[in-house]
Amino acid sequence: MSDQPPVLVIAVGNPSRGDDALGPELAARLEAAALPGVEVITEFQLQVENALDLVGRERVVFVDAGTGTPAPFDLHRAGPAAEFLHTSHAISPEAVLATYEKITGSAAPESWVLCVRGESFELGDALTPAAAGHLEAAWLRLREICALEPAT
Amino acid sequence: MSAFPLETAARPEGLRRVVIEPVSRVEGHGKVTLLMDEDDHVQQARLHIVEFRAFEKFIQGRPYWEVPVMVQRLCGICPVSHHLAACKALDQVVGATTLTPTAEKLRRLMHYGQILQSHALHFFHLSSPDLLFGFGSDMARRNIVGVAAAHPEIAKQGVLLRKYGQEVIRHTAGKRIHGTGAVPGGVNKSLTAAERDELKKDVYQMVAWSRDAVRLVRRLFEQDLDTYRNFGTFEARTLSLVRADGAMDLYHGGLRAQHADGTTIFDHVNYDHYWEQISEEVKAWSYMKFPYLKALGSEDGWYRVGPLTRVTRSDFIPTPLADRERREFLAFDDGLAARSTLGFHWARMIEMLHSAEAIKDLLHDDDLLGSDLMAGGERQARGVGVIEAPRGTLIHHYRVDENDQVARANLIVSTTHNNHAMNIAIREVAKKYLNGHKLTEGLLNHIEVAVRAFDPCLSCATHAMGKMPLAVELVDAEGTVVDSLVRGSA
Numbered sequence: 001m002s003d004q005p006p007v008l009v010i011a012v013g014n015p016s017r018g019d020d021a022l023g024p025e026l027a028a029r030l031e032a033a034a035l036p037g038v039e040v041i042t043e044f045q046l047q048v049e050n051a052l053d054l055v056g057r058e059r060v061v062f063v064d065a066g067t068g069t070p071a072p073f074d075l076h077r078a079g080p081a082a083e084f085l086h087t088s089h090a091i092s093p094e095a096v097l098a099t100y101e102k103i104t105g106s107a108a109p110e111s112w113v114l115c116v117r118g119e120s121f122e123l124g125d126a127l128t129p130a131a132a133g134h135l136e137a138a139w140l141r142l143r144e145i146c147a148l149e150p151a152t
Numbered sequence: 153m154s155a156f157p158l159e160t161a162a163r164p165e166g167l168r169r170v171v172i173e174p175v176s177r178v179e180g181h182g183k184v185t186l187l188m189d190e191d192d193h194v195q196q197a198r199l200h201i202v203e204f205r206a207f208e209k210f211i212q213g214r215p216y217w218e219v220p221v222m223v224q225r226l227c228g229i230c231p232v233s234h235h236l237a238a239c240k241a242l243d244q245v246v247g248a249t250t251l252t253p254t255a256e257k258l259r260r261l262m263h264y265g266q267i268l269q270s271h272a273l274h275f276f277h278l279s280s281p282d283l284l285f286g287f288g289s290d291m292a293r294r295n296i297v298g299v300a301a302a303h304p305e306i307a308k309q310g311v312l313l314r315k316y317g318q319e320v321i322r323h324t325a326g327k328r329i330h331g332t333g334a335v336p337g338g339v340n341k342s343l344t345a346a347e348r349d350e351l352k353k354d355v356y357q358m359v360a361w362s363r364d365a366v367r368l369v370r371r372l373f374e375q376d377l378d379t380y381r382n383f384g385t386f387e388a389r390t391l392s393l394v395r396a397d398g399a400m401d402l403y404h405g406g407l408r409a410q411h412a413d414g415t416t417i418f419d420h421v422n423y424d425h426y427w428e429q430i431s432e433e434v435k436a437w438s439y440m441k442f443p444y445l446k447a448l449g450s451e452d453g454w455y456r457v458g459p460l461t462r463v464t465r466s467d468f469i470p471t472p473l474a475d476r477e478r479r480e481f482l483a484f485d486d487g488l489a490a491r492s493t494l495g496f497h498w499a500r501m502i503e504m505l506h507s508a509e510a511i512k513d514l515l516h517d518d519d520l521l522g523s524d525l526m527a528g529g530e531r532q533a534r535g536v537g538v539i540e541a542p543r544g545t546l547i548h549h550y551r552v553d554e555n556d557q558v559a560r561a562n563l564i565v566s567t568t569h570n571n572h573a574m575n576i577a578i579r580e581v582a583k584k585y586l587n588g589h590k591l592t593e594g595l596l597n598h599i600e601v602a603v604r605a606f607d608p609c610l611s612c613a614t615h616a617m618g619k620m621p622l623a624v625e626l627v628d629a630e631g632t633v634v635d636s637l638v639r640g641s642a
Binding site: 014015016017041042043044045047048049051052082091098099102103123124 | 225226229231273300311
C-alpha cells in the first residue's frame with residue numbers, strides 16, 4: 001500500500017518565458033488550493049526520473065503550455081509510447097509513461113494531458129491576455145480532474 | 153574563401169540542400185545543413201545553433217542578488233551551472249574572495265550532483281540507444297524505451313543515477329527547481345544530519361553503477377574499435393579549468409589551454425580577465441559566435457571544451473577510482489580513444505564516477521553541517537565567475553552599478569565554446585559516411601551522433617507541446633522539397 005497522494009499533477013514550464021508559465025501558474029493555484037489527495041510537482045521539462053514520481057498513483061495529470069494547439073485547452077488521455085529525440089533536454093508524457101512501465105514492470109497509472117494554448121514564449125515576458133483567459137478555463141477543468149471522479 | 157574545408161562551398165548554386173532541423177518548440181533551434189552535388193558528394197556542411205540572444209537583456213537592470221535565481225530560468229537542463237557561475241561572479245562583487253569551508257563544500261556538493269545527473273541523463277537516455285544498437289539501426293529502438301526493453305538494468309540504473317543527482321541538488325539548493333541554495337558570498341543553508349544521512353544511504357551504489365558505466369563504454373569501444381577510434385575524429389586545441397596542482401577541478405581553477413599535442417598555450421591563468429585570452433568571432437551564417445584564443449587568432453585559435461578535454465588535459469583526477477579509469481582511458485588503443493570524438497562518452501562516464509566519489513567524500517565531511525555560511529569584503533563593481541559545467545567551461549561576467557543593479561552582463565556558455573569543434577566533427581562525418589551515398593535516416597543519424605557526442609545545449613528552457621522535435625528535408629536546386637523525414641512529435 002502506497003502512502004503517496006493518489007493524484008499527481010506534474011506541471012511543466014518556465015515561469016520566465018511568457019506563456020510557458022501556464023503550467024507553473026496552474027500548479028501554484030493548485031498548491032494554494034491544497035486539495036486533499038493531490039500532490040503537485042513543477043518542472044522546467046519532463047525527464048526520465050519523473051517516471052519514479054508516478055509510483056503508487058491512481059491518476060496523473062501532465063499540465064503544459066502548447067503552441068498551435070486547440071484553445072483554450074486540450075485534455076486527452078495519454079498512454080505509453082516510445083519516442084526518438086535529438087536532445088536529452090526533455091521527453092514527452094507518453095515517454096515518461098513508457099519509461100515507468102519498462103523500469104517497474106507494471107502498467108502506468110491512468111494519465112491525462114492538459115495542454116493549455118499559449119501564444120508567445122519570449123524570455124522575460126508576462127502571460128499574454130489570451131493565455132490568461134485560457135488559464136481560467138483550464139483551471140476549472142483541472143480541479144475537476146483532480147477530484148478523482150471518472151474523468152471524461 | 154573560407155580557411156576551413158567544407159565550411160563554405162566554392163559554388164553553392166545548383167547544389168542540393170539537406171537540412172537536419174530540430175524544429176523549435178517556441179524559440180531558437182539548431183540545425184545542420186548539407187549542400188550536396190549531383191553525385192551526392194558533400195560540398196558544404198554547417199551546424200547552426202541559435203544562441204540565447206536575450207540572456208543579457210533578461211539580466212540587465214535586475215538587483216544583483218536576484219541574479220543567481222533568475223539565471224536558472226535561462227536553461228532548464230543545467231540551471232545549477234548557471235546558478236553557481238552567477239554566484240561565483242557575484243562573490244567578487246560582494247568582496248567574498250574566499251568562501252567559508254561550509255559554503256564552498258555545499259556548493260561543490262550541489263555541482264557534483266548536477267554533473268552526475270546531467271551525465272547520467274546524457275549517456276543512458278540520449279546516447280546509449282545509438283551506442284548499444286548502432287548508429288544506423290532501426291529508429292524505433294533508438295530511444296530510452298528501446299534500451300529499457302533490451303537492457304532493463306542499464307536503463308533503470310540510468311534513471312536512478314539521474315534521480316540521485318536531483319536529490320543532491322534538492323537538498324543543497326533547497327528546492328527541486330528554482331533553488332536558492334547559493335547566494336553571493338556563500339550559501340543560505342547547510343545540510344541537516346538527516347539530509348546528509350539520507351544521501352549517504354545510496355551513494356555507494358551510485359559509485360558502483362558509475363564505475364559499471366565506465367566499463368560499459370570501454371566494452372563498446374572494444375567491440376567496434378575502428379568506428380569508435382575514427383568517427384568524427386579530429387585534432388583540437390583545448391580549454392578547461394585546472395586546479396593549482398594540475399588536478400581536474402570542475403568547480404574552480406585557472407584556465408589551461410593546450411595545443412592538440414598537449415603542449416601549453418597558457419596555463420593557470422586567472423579567469424578574472426578572460427577577455428585577454430578569449431575573443432569571439434561572428435560569422436554571417438550562424439547566430440552563434442565562434443570563440444577563439446586571441447594569441448592564435450580566429451583561424452587557428454578555435455578550441456574544444458567539455459568532458460573529453462577535462463579528463464585528458466588535467467594531470468590527474470583527485471578521486472582514486474576515476475583517476476584509475478582515466479589512466480586506462482589514456483592508455484587504451486595507444487591513446488587514440490582519448491583523441492576520438494566518441495571518447496566524449498567515455499570521458500563523460502569517468503566524470504560521472506568522479507562526481508559520485510566526490511559526493512561520497514563530501515557526505516563524510518562534517519563541514520557540510522556547519523553554520524558559518526557567509527563571507528564578505530569590500531564591494532566591487534565587477535565580477536567574473538567560471539565553472540566547468542557538464543558540457544564545458546561556462547563564463548558569467550557582470551558589472552553592477554551604484555544602485556546594486558546589473559548594468560552589463562556577458563555569458564559564454566559551453567556550447568558556444570564548442571561551436572567550431574562541432575562543425576569540424578560533422579564535416580568529418582559527412583565526408584566519411586555521406587559522400588556518394590543516397591541519404592537515409594540512418595546516415596543522417598550519423599551526423600546527429602557526432603553532434604550528440606558534444607551534448608550541445610540547445611534552447612531548452614521552454615517546453616511547449618505541438619511542435620515536431622525533428623524534421624529533415626531534402627530540397628532541390630529550385631527550392632522544392634523532394635523528400636522529408638519527420639520524427640515523432642512531443
